[in-house]
Amino acid sequence: MTQLSRASTLGIARELALGQYLAPTMAVPFTKASFEDVYAQIKDESVRGDDSILHGMYQGTVDASWDIECLCYPDIVGMFLRGMIGPDTVTPGVSTTIAGTGTAVGANSIPLTASVPAGSTIAIDTGTNTEYAITGVPTGTGPYVTPLTSTGSGTALAKTHAVGATVVSQATHLFKQSAFQRSTFSLTVFDTIGTLGFSSAAISDMQIKIDPKSAVTLSIKMLSYPSAPQTPMAQPYSALPPMLGWQWQMSNGGAASTRGISLDLTLKRATEALHLSTGQQAPREIFAGPLEADGSYKAIFENMADLALYQQYIQGPATSTLVQPLPFGGASFALTMSQSGFYKGARDLSGPYAAASFSLSGIANAVDGGGVIQATVKNFVQTAY
Numbered sequence: 598m599t600q601l602s603r604a605s606t607l608g609i610a611r612e613l614a615l616g617q618y619l620a621p622t623m624a625v626p627f628t629k630a631s632f633e634d635v636y637a638q639i640k641d642e643s644v645r646g647d648d649s650i651l652h653g654m655y656q657g658t659v660d661a662s663w664d665i666e667c668l669c670y671p672d673i674v675g676m677f678l679r680g681m682i683g684p685d686t687v688t689p690g691v692s693t694t695i696a697g698t699g700t701a702v703g704a705n706s707i708p709l710t711a712s713v714p715a716g717s718t719i720a721i722d723t724g725t726n727t728e729y730a731i732t733g734v735p736t737g738t739g740p741y742v743t744p745l746t747s748t749g750s751g752t753a754l755a756k757t758h759a760v761g762a763t764v765v766s767q768a769t770h771l772f773k774q775s776a777f778q779r780s781t782f783s784l785t786v787f788d789t790i791g792t793l794g795f796s797s798a799a800i801s802d803m804q805i806k807i808d809p810k811s812a813v814t815l816s817i818k819m820l821s822y823p824s825a826p827q828t829p830m831a832q833p834y835s836a837l838p839p840m841l842g843w844q845w846q847m848s849n850g851g852a853a854s855t856r857g858i859s860l861d862l863t864l865k866r867a868t869e870a871l872h873l874s875t876g877q878q879a880p881r882e883i884f885a886g887p888l889e890a891d892g893s894y895k896a897i898f899e900n901m902a903d904l905a906l907y908q909q910y911i912q913g914p915a916t917s918t919l920v921q922p923l924p925f926g927g928a929s930f931a932l933t934m935s936q937s938g939f940y941k942g943a944r945d946l947s948g949p950y951a952a953a954s955f956s957l958s959g960i961a962n963a964v965d966g967g968g969v970i971q972a973t974v975k976n977f978v979q980t981a982y
Contacts, residue, residue: 600789605630607665608785608832609676611982615882616822618796619783623676624832628814629666632786632795634659634823659878660870661795661821663784668839669805669813671921671928671976675770677817678972679982680782680800681864682888683775687981690717690766696740700758707754708740709764717766718927720977722758729923730754732766749924767927767975770982774888774968781883784821785830794827799883801868805932807860813840813919820868820883837926840919847894849915849937850902858952860917862892862932864970890934890959890970898944898951907942907955914964915957928976935964935971 607630608621637657642650667673679685697708707730713719715734720727733744748754782798798821806814847857866888870880896903905911915937920929934957941956959969 602789604787604789606787606832608830610783610785611676611679612781612783612796615781616797618794618825618827620827621783621785621830621832623673624834625665625667625673626670626834627665627667629664630786631664632661632784632824634661656878658870658872658880659823660872660880660883661798661823663795663798663817663819663821665815665817665819667815667817669815669919669930670835670837670839671926671930671974672835672837672978674815674840674930675772675974675976675978675982676782677800677803677815678770678772678974680780681803681866682772682970682972683968684773684778685981686771686773687979688769688771689979690719690768690977692763692765692979695721695758695760695762695764697760699760699762700754702755702757703753704745705753706742706744707758707764709735709743710740712741713743713764713766718923718975719764719766720926721754721764722756722762726756726758726762728754728756729927731923731927747923765977765979767977768979770974770976770978772972772974773966774971776887779885782819782821784819785827785832787829792827792829793824795821795824797822797883799866799868799885801866801885803864805860805862805864807842807845807862807917807919809842809845809858811842813842813845820870822879822883837928838921840921840928840930844919844921846918846920847896847916848918849913850906850911851913852902854896854902856896856899856903858895858897860892860894862890862917865889865891888969892957894955894957895945896953896955898953903939903955904942904944904953906937907939910938912936912938912960926977929974931973933965933971933973934959934969936960936962 641653693711802818804816867886
């Protein structure tokens with residue numbers, strides 16, 4: 598019977614040991630997921646005194662290729678950054694509970710059993726009763742009366758919260774390069790017929806596309822070991838909305854810029870399945886090389902600030918930041934090239950308004966830990982990816 602393709606599922610888990618399959622810890626909502634066991638074909642085309650060329654065909658080595666496209670969800674993007682850039686240094690948020698007599702609708706402060714630093718983005722309560730706020734300077738010592746400088750509905754709470762309800766502030770995840778702490782992943786796919794597992798998946802390409810008129814998208818390419826049958830897995834999906842292009846803020850040339858039209862940034866590691874003297878068709882390992890960061894940036898041409906980055910080879914920081922509004926959770930995702938090289942720059946006068954297009958690359962520098970780029974994600978995932 599014809600199967601419904603939208604019944605398929607994809608799950609991912611970061612492996613603890615190379616090549617050792619793990620059941621999914623996270624589901625990946627995707628818009629595209631192409632995968633294939635790629636067998637090398639070995640042909641016998643020897644001359645045998647006849648009128649034929651092909652006398653035999655044999656299966657050679659096998660590995661698997663992946664091409665995944667998805668929206669940029671703030672709780673999922675960190676998994677891909679861990680595999681593409683490097684280790685996640687996480688600073689957990691404060692986890693506490695509501696004290697006193699709870700809170701009422703319209704309250705502009707909240708009593709807490711532990712102090713939360715001023716300026717923190719907090720999630721109050723759980724499930725359908727969740728709402729978000731930014732904290733002011735707390736007073737008192739248990740309960741800590743914490744003013745709310747902003748909430749998802751304005752400056753006051755929109756819901757009632759009982760004593761003991763959980764309150765947690767955002768964690769900060771910092772991803773920096775490391776040649777010695779790369780991660781591989783296990784991928785689990787239900788293809789509408791059965792469930793397959795692919796271990797030792799390494800990310801070769803990660804493309805981030807930002808356009809204020811669209812959702813932010815991720816395109817991920819991976820190499821892995823070939824498929825093996827697995828048991829079906831229950832995979833919880835993200836309940837958070839994806840990052841949207843209009844939430845983008847750009848900073849280059851030493852200042853914030855409102856000129857950005859679009860940004861297309863590709864992170865890449867040359868990746869190869871190593872088929873060695875193991876007596877097996879599958880690779881011994883998936884090798885990933887050093888990191889490159891290259892992008893194309895288009896901006897309104899209203900002054901020389903952007904073009905000067907190319908013409909004068911200034912090589913200053915370039916930071917792209919996405920910040921969700923507080924009603925959506927207030928998550929943020931920033932990509933920083935602390936030393937960026939604009940190596941192409943051209944005016945574009947073919948449209949209704951003057952624009953300029955640029956090509957740029959990240960340059961290894963001390964601020965980024967010797968790497969070409971770093972990423973920061975702030976969300977409510979309290980453990981390292």
